[in-house]
Amino acid sequence: MVGSASGMSTAQLRPGGAVELWAERHLRVLMLAPTVLILLGLTIFPSIYMFYAAVHKISPNPNVPWDFVGPGNFVRLLSDQQFHVALLNTTLFTVVAVTVEFLLGLGLALLLDKYLRRLTFLKTMLMIPMMLPPIAVAITWKLIYEPQFGVLNEIMYRLGLPLQAWAGDVDLAMVSIIVADVWQWTPFIFLLMLAGLASLPVEPYEAAALDGASSWRQFWDLTLPFLKPVIAIALLLRVMDALRLFDLVFILTGGGPADRTKVLSLYIYQVAYRFADPGYAAAISLFVLFATIILSTWFMKRMRLAD
Known part of the structure; x- marks a missing residue:
């Protein structure tokens, strides 16, 4: 015991x-x-x-009971032309904006990491757009794009170039949205890439230099493979955020002109509040959710297979 x-x-x-x-x-x-x-x-x-x-048809009158429609709201997506336009615009914006942001962010990170390491103030300045509220960014770019008194048209006038409507032009509206988004979110990619570059091991580069590998060869064979996990996270986060674009479009263009900038988030807002059909808006929201999950899962599997 x-x-x-x-x-x-x-x-x-x-x-x-x-x-x-x-x-x-x-x-x-x-x-x-x-x-x-x-x-x-x-x-x-x-x-x-x-x-x-x-799965319900919801009346704007709170006294009217909800009508069960099953998959009817999801089937409606197949024939809704406005939804197709919003889906196409969202896809176009996401692909172009994220690609440009990634290339610029990676390029800036490589430049500052290799040649301008001591310029800490420059890194801080580059990250300022990312710290601003999206509403403030949208209002700022609305003033920049203003046709009569905007800074951009003032520069065009002084250079002797024709003035543009920018956010109000059918051909330039989406470009204007992309430029504003790139200005705000390139620093996010830059910050992640810079952190990834700072964590790279030194020994493989020293061995590659002794073997006579060029800077381009070192970048392609060493830097990109080492940065692959960081690149995957950066692209995934930016794609997921780009699919939810709302602030810039709502303030700069309102989805116009001629629905050229109508994106899914704005269309969901219009369906729910302007057209008073929250059931259908919920179905579109679920579509965006499932599409994001499927895209994210596929992307992560592709990145693992590429290792």
Whole structure:
């Protein structure tokens, strides 16, 4: 009995020791539990509500009961021309904007990492657009694009070039949106790429230099493979955010002219509030959600297969 008692831990001998031992082992879970429960409450309930709304026809009159339509709202997507236009515009914006942001962000990161490391103030200046609220960015670019008194047309006038409507022109509206988005979010790519470059090992580059590899060869064979996880995260985050574009379009163009800049987020807003059809808006929102999940899963699998 004495030997058995001596083999027991102090925690087990004390009253309530087993509970304290369990709490100590699960301390991390206990500390995170309140936050996790709050997040689940803030996400699960809206998600269930959105699924429920997507299979109903909802009248703007709160006294009219919801009419169950099953997959009717999702089938409606196939014949909705406005949805097709918004989907095409969103895809075009996402592909062009994210590609330009990635190339500029990576180029700036390589430039500052190799030649301008000591210019810390320049790095800070480059990150300022990313820190500004999207609404402030949209209003700023609205003033820049203003046809009569905007800075951009003032520059065009002084250079002797024809003035443009920019955000109001059918051919230039989407370009104007992309330029504003690139200005704001290129620093995000730049910051991630710069952090990735700072973490690269030195030894492979020294060995490559001794073997006579050129700078381009080192970039292609060493830098890009090493940066692949960072590139995957940066592109994934930017694509997911670009698919939810709303602020710039809402303030700069309102989806016009001629629906050239109408994107999915703006169309969801119009369907829900202007056309008073929240059930159909919920169905479009679920489409965007599922498309984002499928695209993200496919992209991550492709990045793993490319290793």
